[in-house]
Amino acid sequence: MQLKHIDRGGALVAIAVMAGLPLVFDSRYLMGVLTVAAIYGIWSVSWDFMSGLTGRENFGHSLFIGVGAYAAGFLNTAWGVNAWWSLPAGMLAAVVFALIMGIPTLRLKGPYFALAMLSGAVIMQRLMLIFWEYTGGEEGINGIEPLIRSPLHFYWFVLGMLVLTVVLLGGLARSHWGLILKAIRGDEATCQAAGLNVTYYKIASLVISAAFAGMGGALYAHYQLQVSPQLFAVVTSITIITMVYVGGMSTIYGPIGGALLLTLMTELLRNFGEWRLMVYSVALILILFFLPQGLVAPTWQKIRHRLAGGQP
Amino acid sequence: MSLLSVRHLDKRFGGLHAVKDISLEVQQGEILGILGPNGAGKTTLYNLLTGFIKPDNGEVLLDGQSLLGIASHKVVGLGVARTFQLCRPFVGLTVLENVMVGSLGPRVPAVDLEKRAHRLLDQVGLAGKAHAPSELLSYGDLRRLEIARALATEPRLLLLDEPFAGLGSGEIAALSDLIRQLHSEQGLTILLIEHKLREFMQLVSQVVAIDFGQVIATGTPQDIVKNPKVIEAYIGKQDTDYAA
Numbered sequence: 001m002q003l004k005h006i007d008r009g010g011a012l013v014a015i016a017v018m019a020g021l022p023l024v025f026d027s028r029y030l031m032g033v034l035t036v037a038a039i040y041g042i043w044s045v046s047w048d049f050m051s052g053l054t055g056r057e058n059f060g061h062s063l064f065i066g067v068g069a070y071a072a073g074f075l076n077t078a079w080g081v082n083a084w085w086s087l088p089a090g091m092l093a094a095v096v097f098a099l100i101m102g103i104p105t106l107r108l109k110g111p112y113f114a115l116a117m118l119s120g121a122v123i124m125q126r127l128m129l130i131f132w133e134y135t136g137g138e139e140g141i142n143g144i145e146p147l148i149r150s151p152l153h154f155y156w157f158v159l160g161m162l163v164l165t166v167v168l169l170g171g172l173a174r175s176h177w178g179l180i181l182k183a184i185r186g187d188e189a190t191c192q193a194a195g196l197n198v199t200y201y202k203i204a205s206l207v208i209s210a211a212f213a214g215m216g217g218a219l220y221a222h223y224q225l226q227v228s229p230q231l232f233a234v235v236t237s238i239t240i241i242t243m244v245y246v247g248g249m250s251t252i253y254g255p256i257g258g259a260l261l262l263t264l265m266t267e268l269l270r271n272f273g274e275w276r277l278m279v280y281s282v283a284l285i286l287i288l289f290f291l292p293q294g295l296v297a298p299t300w301q302k303i304r305h306r307l308a309g310g311q312p
Numbered sequence: 313m314s315l316l317s318v319r320h321l322d323k324r325f326g327g328l329h330a331v332k333d334i335s336l337e338v339q340q341g342e343i344l345g346i347l348g349p350n351g352a353g354k355t356t357l358y359n360l361l362t363g364f365i366k367p368d369n370g371e372v373l374l375d376g377q378s379l380l381g382i383a384s385h386k387v388v389g390l391g392v393a394r395t396f397q398l399c400r401p402f403v404g405l406t407v408l409e410n411v412m413v414g415s416l417g418p419r420v421p422a423v424d425l426e427k428r429a430h431r432l433l434d435q436v437g438l439a440g441k442a443h444a445p446s447e448l449l450s451y452g453d454l455r456r457l458e459i460a461r462a463l464a465t466e467p468r469l470l471l472l473d474e475p476f477a478g479l480g481s482g483e484i485a486a487l488s489d490l491i492r493q494l495h496s497e498q499g500l501t502i503l504l505i506e507h508k509l510r511e512f513m514q515l516v517s518q519v520v521a522i523d524f525g526q527v528i529a530t531g532t533p534q535d536i537v538k539n540p541k542v543i544e545a546y547i548g549k550q551d552t553d554y555a556a
Contacts, residue, residue, distance in 0.1 A: 193384070
């Protein structure tokens, strides 16, 4: 019972700090970094929900992000639809793609799902260039309206959506649903022997994961006020996976810490000039080598046990 | 009418004729044993019965309803549960959670799942280990866990695949008692594949002996051990098969 209160308290402190930072440091730059970190948080939490829990790695999360962002961009610029429709539209577009990708590949065992997601993202990136008359090619879609005029209020809104994502997906992960997804990671044949329709649960969890990724994509489109084929890039997916690993796989809340840490690290290392990428990579390798369970979630586990008086 | 009837079941894997025209009947409330040397097609038969693989020919009826073409998870929903020859716990879940997963299918109403899982663990003798990580269990405990998880699906028919494999004699006696108890107290119908002849013969009421994918004899344990074909196929192999 006490651990539950400590978790709630920790979450409230974290939210308060995140929300209060731009008030303490009056900097547009910091607010931008935090907004991007919060959006990455939504993406990595949604990745963790499907891939972290079921163990079926999705190497093309950027597909859902890009599709969500482009849906938002199209509706807002080409058809002049109110910006607030972008969030449900981004979710819906990502869900459609999750069904297209998931139904044929998640029935199969083996690496087909991971490979299909990877190539799906790459193919969409190419298609955005091939159909440049409609997508704007390399330039992408420009002139997207902001969702909220004030950058501070927009940041708070994104933070609110991140909290909503974690509460919903974390709640699902702790329910019987989450137990089934973790059992699928353990052994699919045994799940079938327990009477569970493994394919259904895998596809449904991908759909849920995609919906939140697409919503994050739409938020990103309204932050950048522009979308480009770069959104589908493989490197985006890899960054998200790294954030989840650093945060602590299948913990749902851990990846937010990973997203924050890695986004801040990217910015702080700018002083290293051309050595930046190398320092960043070495730091990541060290974290993953010495802390295979991740950094953020295991650290929080230690803190809460200490706060609870040492009992495990 | 028999609970499960298998008629002219046939399965080939390329050139290997794994199951050849097997027919058998499982009566409500009996323990039927399936006997046969390694590679005789016993596990393939289980996989066919539970929808894990599809037969080339033949018919499987549960209470008169065909099980062919029904996905494996739906077969469980109809009340046929199985254990695996090699224990396959859900790694990363506790013992209790492993059993709870068995009750999450549509067959079992989703109330008091945790209480139900505790009761099953109590029944199989794992009550003290409910919160242990399942991958830390001993081999004998993993067998009990397999059975508890299968029972969590509330089966009418339980298919046990070599439950005594790899167990010591004390563990075998305890597990035998458990199987006997499930049969006598809960009236569970059980299909049993086993190599450990002595315990097997004491448990089952009827035996179907299989070799090279075919039924070579059917009868009571007393008849089966005297059957020359069975002695040739199974007991006869004991001379060279020291591991058995």
